[in-house]
Amino acid sequence: MRTAAKMQSPCAYPRSFKMRLVFLTHPPSFGSASMPRFAEMIMRGMAERGHAVESWTSLQRIERLPAPSAKLRKWLRYMDQFLIYPGKLRQRVRQQPAGTLFVVTDQALGMWVPCLAHRPHVIHCHDFLALKSALGEFPENPTGWTGRQYQRLIWKGFSRGRAFISVSQKTREDLHRFLPRMPKISEVVHNGLNHPFRPMELAERTALLKNINAAIPERSFILHISGNQWYKNPQGVLEIYRAYAISCPDPLALWMVGAPPGDYLSNLAASIPAPGKVHFLSGLSNEQVNAAYAHARVLLFPSLEEGFGWPVVEAMASGCPVVTTNQAPLTEIAGDTARLIPRMPGPGRQRELWANSAAATMDEMARLNGSHRAKLLQEGRLNAARFDSQAALAAYERIYSQAIKG
Numbered sequence: 001m002r003t004a005a006k007m008q009s010p011c012a013y014p015r016s017f018k019m020r021l022v023f024l025t026h027p028p029s030f031g032s033a034s035m036p037r038f039a040e041m042i043m044r045g046m047a048e049r050g051h052a053v054e055s056w057t058s059l060q061r062i063e064r065l066p067a068p069s070a071k072l073r074k075w076l077r078y079m080d081q082f083l084i085y086p087g088k089l090r091q092r093v094r095q096q097p098a099g100t101l102f103v104v105t106d107q108a109l110g111m112w113v114p115c116l117a118h119r120p121h122v123i124h125c126h127d128f129l130a131l132k133s134a135l136g137e138f139p140e141n142p143t144g145w146t147g148r149q150y151q152r153l154i155w156k157g158f159s160r161g162r163a164f165i166s167v168s169q170k171t172r173e174d175l176h177r178f179l180p181r182m183p184k185i186s187e188v189v190h191n192g193l194n195h196p197f198r199p200m201e202l203a204e205r206t207a208l209l210k211n212i213n214a215a216i217p218e219r220s221f222i223l224h225i226s227g228n229q230w231y232k233n234p235q236g237v238l239e240i241y242r243a244y245a246i247s248c249p250d251p252l253a254l255w256m257v258g259a260p261p262g263d264y265l266s267n268l269a270a271s272i273p274a275p276g277k278v279h280f281l282s283g284l285s286n287e288q289v290n291a292a293y294a295h296a297r298v299l300l301f302p303s304l305e306e307g308f309g310w311p312v313v314e315a316m317a318s319g320c321p322v323v324t325t326n327q328a329p330l331t332e333i334a335g336d337t338a339r340l341i342p343r344m345p346g347p348g349r350q351r352e353l354w355a356n357s358a359a360a361t362m363d364e365m366a367r368l369n370g371s372h373r374a375k376l377l378q379e380g381r382l383n384a385a386r387f388d389s390q391a392a393l394a395a396y397e398r399i400y401s402q403a404i405k406g
């Protein structure tokens with residue numbers, strides 16, 4: 001079990017009630033960067049407000065054993081987290097003084113909740129995509145037997161919780177559907193931007209993008225940002241772009257920024273007829289991603305499902321129009337400032353019609369100029385201002401205090 005040193009800041013906010021907060025986080029080997037970044041943001045913010053902060057997670061013991069595949073290594077990590085660690089966690093929880101608040105930074109760590117459910121606690125909920133997939137709700141993402149059992153254990157664990165914070169109304173609705181009883185505390189706190197995304201002048205964004213593996217098009221480009229997860233719908237992005245490239249005599253290039261593509265996406269992109277052009281770009285810094293948003297004509301983000309929808313907010317804060325899916329929580333996050341398209345249907349004629357219609361919407365958005373575009377960008381920046389990290393931290397602090405006091 002790794003315990004970070006207590007984090008205190010000389011610029012701590014004055015508060016009459018100081019809390020002792022123990023944050024339960026994913027281990028360092030966790031594959032996603034977003035959850036560790038989220039946990040670090042909250043811990044730093046609470047320390048700056050003068051609260052005593054510790055971070056706990058499981059040790060990498062079994063995971064260090066030789067493993068012939070990444071899949072097996074993942075299951076070794078699960079054994080560390082959910083077979084070995086709970087006993088040590090129970091012992092450590094018993095040693096903590098009264099008034100300690102335990103903060104589970106991701107409901108996916110639900111199997112740890114029974115170890116601390118009798119103590120004041122709060123569970124942060126991001127999305128329930130994996131659980132809903134295990135229940136067969138997404139034909140695009142079938143889940144095997146072992147995955148279904150894993151999600152069942154997580155569900156049984158977080159169901160013991162009594163205090164929750166969800167990132168969107170949609171996530172809270174899903175949470176309530178899965179809980180056996182209404183929790184004592186259940187609030188929505190929208191994520192706050194964890195990077196100061198902003199519009200950039202041409203010279204600045206050109207300088208930031210000059211060293212990436214793609215020429216900066218003089219006429220800008222269509223942008224998609226994701227980790228290529230199934231729910232981000234990279235296949236749908238390429239199908240929309242194909243329809244756009246076929247129908248438009250001089251199409252803009254498509255930049256797909258994020259994780260490197262697999263063979264399927266690479267082949268799909270290669271099959272798009274000229275003059276359409278797809279660039280896959282990985283390893284960009286936050287500033288380079290900001291520059292890509294600021295330089296793009298439009299962000300294309302036709303997700304199948306989300307818990308929140310970070311790229312929508314980031315794009316708007318950077319001065320980039322957005323085309324996204326007309327379902328929650330994207331409608332909740334985008335407000336009235338994005339162009340909305342239906343969720344992608346299954347294969348067949350309806351998929352083709354969907355791609356053609358979405359391509360026309362995207363093309364219309366990309367062609368906006370003058371006062372119409374300026375008005376849209378201003379509305380987007382005002383919408384993005386709702387997602388303020390300090391406001392989110394203040395809300396967390398209030399809810400944590402409420403959970404401790406009962």
